[in-house]
Amino acid sequence: MLDTKLNDEAARLAALGRYEILDTPPEPAFDRITQLVRSILGVPMSVVSLIDGDRQWFKSRTGIDATETPRDIAFCNHTIRDRMPLVVPDACSDQRFSSNPLVTGDPNIRSYAGVPLATPDGYNVGTLCAIDTVPREFDPGQIAILENLGALVVEQLELRRIAERDHLSGALTRRAFVAEMDKHIALFRRYARPASLLLFDIDHFKRVNDTHGHPAGDVVIREVAACCDRTKRPNDILGRLGGEEFGVLLPESNAAQAGAAAQRFCDAIAALEIAHIPPLRVTASFGIAEIGPDRISSDAWIAAADVALYAAKHGGRNRVAIAKTDAAQPD
Structure with a gap:
């Protein structure tokens, strides 16, 4: 069956916009999750990536200096097109990514595992991903951990949205x-x-x-x-x-x-x-x-x-x- 929400870009961007999170400062709730990914999966880099119209923007990042990249070179732009995790054991041998500037240059991505961040109404607004500079496999247990942590990212997005409104006035807190x-x-x-x-x-x-x-x-x-x-x-x-x-x-x-x-x-x-x-x-x-x-x-x-x-x-x-x-x- 065709998953129409994976192809409705306008509705996906509207779902992302409802979180009102793009270009906000780092927050400990998200940074703890990327730090856990880095520690548990033993990777040098992890990010919470949100896919905007023409860029991917990092709400949280560990091991990466950039705060955003163009969308058209983002591994995470591929991840949001599916419900399943995207695993790339060796980017240099993957035709989709072998000439990607994120592979051939800084931060020298060689392997990648990402899970889509699906909103409660079913739109993939971004990803949680683990990144390494050497080829490697990610076993099913590690992917399950990444999926569980990705669910925590979505919970934090929802809690953040709820907490933004003052209960009496309806204005922002x-x-x-x-x-x-x-x-x-x-x-x-x-x-x-x-x-x-x-x-x-x-x-x-x-x-x-x-x-x-x-x-x-x-x-x-x-x-x-x-x-x-x-x-x-x-x-x-x-x-x-x-x-x-x-x-x-x-x-x-x-x-x-x-x-x-x-x-x-x-x-x-x-x-x-x-x-x-x-x-x-x-x-x-x-x-x-x-x-x-x-x-x-x-x-x-x-x-x-x-x-x-x-x-x-x-x-x-x-x-x-x-x-x-x-x-x-x-x-």
Whole structure:
């Protein structure tokens, strides 16, 4: 029977995209698995490889310096085309790989064993593989170990996805939001792509809790998040950073464009009538920082926006302030 999911590239890429993991920093949960592969199978190299449209990108790697390679030379690009493991005892004698630059040059792959990483809905988004620089056989027991560890990789992908959402607001958690910031920092470093960060606090939120109770405060959090979700562009990213503090990441936006967007958010929140007896109204204060050479870590970028947020709050609240390039004097 034809396995249609192995040939549906658009759906496979969509499945990979749902994990929102490409270009994120290394994570111990994945690194432990590649280290186990290296140790148990006795190989010098192991990677968790995710196959994007035109590249393979390594979520975890041991023994390999590169972070990605072109897809068309990736052994793992062959592995994802099947449900079964791919085993190559000697790449130099395999016509598919003998002239491959990963075989003839660094990292000098000679033998390979890879298992596909299949999502719960059946799409192979990548592989877990063991790589050696000498010809070798991988016995059935070793392949079974690799398959079991591959299942652990998929479990980690699923757990990571579930943990990315704040249960109350539906926005990204702080950890997931910072991971998105790191992706855009990487894009800025590599391609000088613009992006801006909005930080905002719900004004006088403690007063809401003290006057109406914490259940009312929870309703305010949910409604403000829903309002922002309706107001943002499809590619904008909303996160709850803690308590009543939120962040919005605006890709491809400079400070002026972010300022206009922040004012839309600010006005939408101020116009919101939140169902309660009596109905509740709240406002929010916004600080904006465009990415730049002095903001190429998530901490520095957040700190710059936080300076502007402080200025907005101390300027009367329910307003927008933009951090200058040096993040010292907000507009």
